[in-house]
Amino acid sequence: MALFGAMVGSFLNVVAYRMPAGTSVVLPPSACPACGHRIRAWENIPILSWIALRGRCSACHGDISPRYPAVEALAAVLAVLAYLHFGWTLRALEASAYLWVLLVLALIDWDTRLLPNRITLPGIGAGLALGALGLLHRDWSLVPLPHAALGALIGYALIWIPDRLYRLVRHRRGFGGGDRKMLALIGAWLGPLAVCDAFALAVCAGAILGGLWAAIRRRQIQSAIPFGPFLAIGGAVVLFFRPRWF
Numbered sequence: 001m002a003l004f005g006a007m008v009g010s011f012l013n014v015v016a017y018r019m020p021a022g023t024s025v026v027l028p029p030s031a032c033p034a035c036g037h038r039i040r041a042w043e044n045i046p047i048l049s050w051i052a053l054r055g056r057c058s059a060c061h062g063d064i065s066p067r068y069p070a071v072e073a074l075a076a077v078l079a080v081l082a083y084l085h086f087g088w089t090l091r092a093l094e095a096s097a098y099l100w101v102l103l104v105l106a107l108i109d110w111d112t113r114l115l116p117n118r119i120t121l122p123g124i125g126a127g128l129a130l131g132a133l134g135l136l137h138r139d140w141s142l143v144p145l146p147h148a149a150l151g152a153l154i155g156y157a158l159i160w161i162p163d164r165l166y167r168l169v170r171h172r173r174g175f176g177g178g179d180r181k182m183l184a185l186i187g188a189w190l191g192p193l194a195v196c197d198a199f200a201l202a203v204c205a206g207a208i209l210g211g212l213w214a215a216i217r218r219r220q221i222q223s224a225i226p227f228g229p230f231l232a233i234g235g236a237v238v239l240f241f242r243p244r245w246f
């Protein structure tokens with residue numbers, strides 16, 4: 001799972017780098033952004049290559065961001081956590097996929113303040129499809145279809161309603177349009193109660209970390225803080241600590 005997770009993490013780096021630019025995530029093969037040096041196979045091994053190259057391109061010796069190995073390591077850790085929590089089951093794979101999607105959304109939102117529909121909408125669809133699979137056998141999905149559908153609706157509404165109210169009062173947007181689709185995605189995968197917990201956690205994490213960030217920078221936050229990374233944190237935590245109220 002760790003090896004598989006690291007390999008997926010390597011792909012998530014490519015998606016996060018290329019999707020906002022609108023280029024294909026498959027072609028052309030990876031190249032150094034500074035000098036265009038084609039990344040060879042041995043330079044493309046997750047985590048290890050970055051360490052072996054000491055974080056520098058082999059051709060131009062330009063810095064390679066430590067974010068690449070960090071994302072690969074995080075994707076590996078998330079997969080291992082899913083395996084430890086769900087065992088050797090279909091659910092462990094589904095949970096891993098869910099966490100990887102949250103990770104790539106957090107990265108893209110951090111970089112661009114956008115949560116692409118090309119990820120959120122298929123993500124919601126996948127959650128509902130797995131819910132339908134759960135109707136065949138309850139161990140085949142994280143939540144059954146009725147919970148997935150209700151979770152997606154509640155996730156969407158949890159951000160849409162306050163955003164509407166905020167706009168009525170302040171005449172500008174509080175949340176980005178992608179946030180509600182990302183929370184709908186969390187609801188589609190985890191159900192109606194977990195999505196409420198995820199939202200509450202995301203708001204708390206955003207208030208605490210956003211406040212710290214502003215204190216460190218010693219100035220008012222002028223630009224919008226991306227909410228996606230906090231939704232990802234909330235959505236990941238409630239996967240492992242599910243409310244068992246029903």
Ligand SMILES: [Zn+2]
Nearest residue numbers: 032035057060
């Ligand atoms: Zn280079």
